[in-house]
Amino acid sequence: MIRLGMIGCGSHSTNVIFRSLQYAECEIAAAADLNADLLKRNSRLFNIGKTYDDYRRMLDGETLDGVCIVGPPALHHAAALETMARKIPTFIEKPPGQTLEQARELVEAQRASGAPLMVGFMKRFASNYVRAKALMDSDEFGPVSHVHVRYTYWPFSPLHEHLIYMSVHPLDLARFLGGPIKRMSFERHERDGEYVFAISLRYASGAVGMVNMGSQTPGVQERIEVCGTNSAVYVENLTHIEHLKGGRRKTFGQMDTWRPDLAIPSGPLFGVDEPLDTLVLQGYAGEMVHFVECIKTGQQPSPNIVDGLRSMELVDLLELHESGTFELQDA
Numbered sequence: 001m002i003r004l005g006m007i008g009c010g011s012h013s014t015n016v017i018f019r020s021l022q023y024a025e026c027e028i029a030a031a032a033d034l035n036a037d038l039l040k041r042n043s044r045l046f047n048i049g050k051t052y053d054d055y056r057r058m059l060d061g062e063t064l065d066g067v068c069i070v071g072p073p074a075l076h077h078a079a080a081l082e083t084m085a086r087k088i089p090t091f092i093e094k095p096p097g098q099t100l101e102q103a104r105e106l107v108e109a110q111r112a113s114g115a116p117l118m119v120g121f122m123k124r125f126a127s128n129y130v131r132a133k134a135l136m137d138s139d140e141f142g143p144v145s146h147v148h149v150r151y152t153y154w155p156f157s158p159l160h161e162h163l164i165y166m167s168v169h170p171l172d173l174a175r176f177l178g179g180p181i182k183r184m185s186f187e188r189h190e191r192d193g194e195y196v197f198a199i200s201l202r203y204a205s206g207a208v209g210m211v212n213m214g215s216q217t218p219g220v221q222e223r224i225e226v227c228g229t230n231s232a233v234y235v236e237n238l239t240h241i242e243h244l245k246g247g248r249r250k251t252f253g254q255m256d257t258w259r260p261d262l263a264i265p266s267g268p269l270f271g272v273d274e275p276l277d278t279l280v281l282q283g284y285a286g287e288m289v290h291f292v293e294c295i296k297t298g299q300q301p302s303p304n305i306v307d308g309l310r311s312m313e314l315v316d317l318l319e320l321h322e323s324g325t326f327e328l329q330d331a
């Protein structure tokens with residue numbers, strides 16, 4: 001059984017990452033946090049082998065197959081430098097560090113180590129985005145011409161925190177759906193310290209993209225649209241997917257739709273192909289399954305730390321400039 005060590009037992013780690021590990025074949029061999037009460041609580045909730053108030057002592061004292069680091073961004077950087085030096089496969093939550101420089105250091109550390117370093121862009125594993133991607137990759141869809149991502153939410157400042165905690169998600173999603181980005185242009189609007197962005201993209205494939213993101217709307221509004229020459233796919237707030245088929249006809253096409261049937265109980269123990277659990281619908285379960293699978297097989301994860309760096313490069317430009325057009329080195 002894969003033995004995992006957990007660094008960080010805070011809110012997201014406990015409510016989401018520990019719980020998502022129910023879907024992966026692993027045991028939680030050890031956990032570390034500065035807060036003894038949180039360690040006690042998580043020991044009660046989850047079957048943790050041993051707890052530590054210092055993650056370095058955990059890394060020294062345990063033989064671990066993998067480590068999950070979920071805490072402040074600076075901890076993702078500092079602890080992942082330690083796990084990479086020890087060649088331990090590692091999952092870090094987003095963002096991959098507090099700054100672009102820290103993300104760069106992690107890329108270097110991973111290259112020197114060779115151990116897998118996954119970044120928690122869970123949207124890549126969200127059920128309907130996985131469905132959308134499979135449709136996009138089918139011959140029937142036709143080459144992708146246009147990607148549109150909308151992700152707007154409640155006030156979140158200052159700008160750097162807004163970008164690294166929240167808007168980093170749609171930026172990675174736009175890369176996931178359209179591939180490497182060659183050029184980015186954008187306009188930024190500010191009101192009362194809250195920002196909204198209108199971003200246009202040119203992908204290396206030749207396709208174009210748009211990202212609308214910001215912290216000036218109630219709740220979270222999330223929508224993607226991807227158009228190919230023969231089909232289009234839309235996903236509204238993660239749950240509702242529409243696949244419009246019809247080739248180049250001018251009249252009505254045919255539409256397939258799906259949304260989860262939340263009226264029935266579901267979870268990791270029900271043994272169905274795709275449990276209707278928010279952890280699955282939002283992608284957290286899938287990312288943990290993928291991480292453990294990478295440990296077992298030795299394969300490099302996707303998204304990895306280079307994907308993390310690419311998103312932080314976009315974040316940096318969006319923070320430093322009010323508008324502009326920028327050529328990117330994305331491969």
Ligand SMILES: NC(=O)c1ccc[n+]([C@@H]2O[C@H](COP(=O)([O-])OP(=O)(O)OC[C@H]3O[C@@H](n4cnc5c(N)ncnc54)[C@H](O)[C@@H]3O)[C@@H](O)[C@H]2O)c1
Pocket residue numbers: 007008009010011012013032033034035038054055070071072073075093094095120122165
């Ligand atoms: N992907 C998502 O949807 C999503 C959602 C929420 C949060 N997050 C990410 O999760 C991370 C944690 O967020 P949170 O809201 O749970 O924060 P939190 O403050 O609740 O938890 C952070 C935990 O890290 C611990 N910690 C800090 N320094 C430590 C150290 N040196 N050694 C061991 N433990 C240490 C703290 O004691 C705390 O328990 C953030 O980086 C955030 O970006 C991701």
